[in-house]
Amino acid sequence: MPSPRLRRVAVLVLEGAKPLDVGIPAQVFTTRASMPYEVRVCGAAPGLVTGGDGLSYHVAHGLSALAWADVVFLPGYRTPDRDDPPRSVVEALSGAHERGARLAAISTGAFALAATGLLDGRRATTHWHYTRALARRHPRVRVDENVLFVDEGSVLTSAGAASGIDLCLHILRGDLGVAASNHAARRLVAAPYRSGGQAQYVPRSVPEPLGERFAATREWALGRLGEPLTLEAMARHAAVSARTLSRRFVEDTGYTPMQWVLRARIDMARELLERSERGVEQIAVDVGLGTGANLRLHFQHILGTTPSEYRRTFSRGE
Numbered sequence: 001m002p003s004p005r006l007r008r009v010a011v012l013v014l015e016g017a018k019p020l021d022v023g024i025p026a027q028v029f030t031t032r033a034s035m036p037y038e039v040r041v042c043g044a045a046p047g048l049v050t051g052g053d054g055l056s057y058h059v060a061h062g063l064s065a066l067a068w069a070d071v072v073f074l075p076g077y078r079t080p081d082r083d084d085p086p087r088s089v090v091e092a093l094s095g096a097h098e099r100g101a102r103l104a105a106i107s108t109g110a111f112a113l114a115a116t117g118l119l120d121g122r123r124a125t126t127h128w129h130y131t132r133a134l135a136r137r138h139p140r141v142r143v144d145e146n147v148l149f150v151d152e153g154s155v156l157t158s159a160g161a162a163s164g165i166d167l168c169l170h171i172l173r174g175d176l177g178v179a180a181s182n183h184a185a186r187r188l189v190a191a192p193y194r195s196g197g198q199a200q201y202v203p204r205s206v207p208e209p210l211g212e213r214f215a216a217t218r219e220w221a222l223g224r225l226g227e228p229l230t231l232e233a234m235a236r237h238a239a240v241s242a243r244t245l246s247r248r249f250v251e252d253t254g255y256t257p258m259q260w261v262l263r264a265r266i267d268m269a270r271e272l273l274e275r276s277e278r279g280v281e282q283i284a285v286d287v288g289l290g291t292g293a294n295l296r297l298h299f300q301h302i303l304g305t306t307p308s309e310y311r312r313t314f315s316r317g318e
Helices: 019-028 064-068 087-099 109-114 128-137 161-176 178-188 215-222 231-238 242-253 257-275 280-286 292-303 307-314
Strands: 007-012 037-042 047-050 056-059 071-074 102-105 149-151 155-158
Touching (some): 007 019, 007 064, 037 056, 064 087, 071 087, 071 109, 102 161, 109 155, 231 257, 257 280, 280 292
Parallel strands (some): 007 037, 071 102
Antiparallel strands (some): 047 056
16 A cells, blocks of 8 residues: 655745744654654745844745645744735745645734735734734734634634644644644643633733823722722723723723723732732632632633633742
């Protein structure tokens, strides 16, 4: 019996490519007895590609590798929010997809994928630092900032570099099954499975404000998270009507005042879970969420995990 054809994986290295993002799919799918894949690292043209973080890459293949591949990985790269990839790259990616290849972006590689238009109307994610930039640059993309990766079938996207491992293992699991995926995870000393729906552990749930009109009110509210806080109380402090506060607060932060307060309370709970030994019920009271059940509900909704699991992951000394 002839041996089955190896699955073909292309890793597209763009200018400013991040070394870890390039290395993840190249290493995960490198050919070995347990991995029926062939990997080609390519660029817009064969030769030297200037990468990010002081590294450059000498790639043996050009865009013809995209016409050859079954799966094309797009590693993240520097300043993705400034310029789209060259037209030749965008056309080659579109052609690969039309031919039936899957396109999988790691981190800011989502910008290159979005430039093809293939993410329009679809869910996608990227590194948490760039989710708003992706949404601004490609408003037809349904950017989800709260997940590790998104599988839309023929187009897949992931968050930061470590989430690229999760995405690769997810693809492996679909191609070869759970045993092969777990084997690869052990070889990488990585978690065998993290759901794509798990939240990115961004430093803060509360977003950076786009304006400073209500900075004093936000600071006032942060000092009173353990107390009852209402829209009316915040409006009184800001000396505006509740309607005006709501409208301008969304313009400043992207959230209504009470959505912002909820996320600030979750951030406070995260800090207490990391740095104290208080129980979940007491933390819920301390941050103004009342009960452990209420804290668990909002924690799951915003972070995609439980307070107990979060504490195990991030508690002091781990």
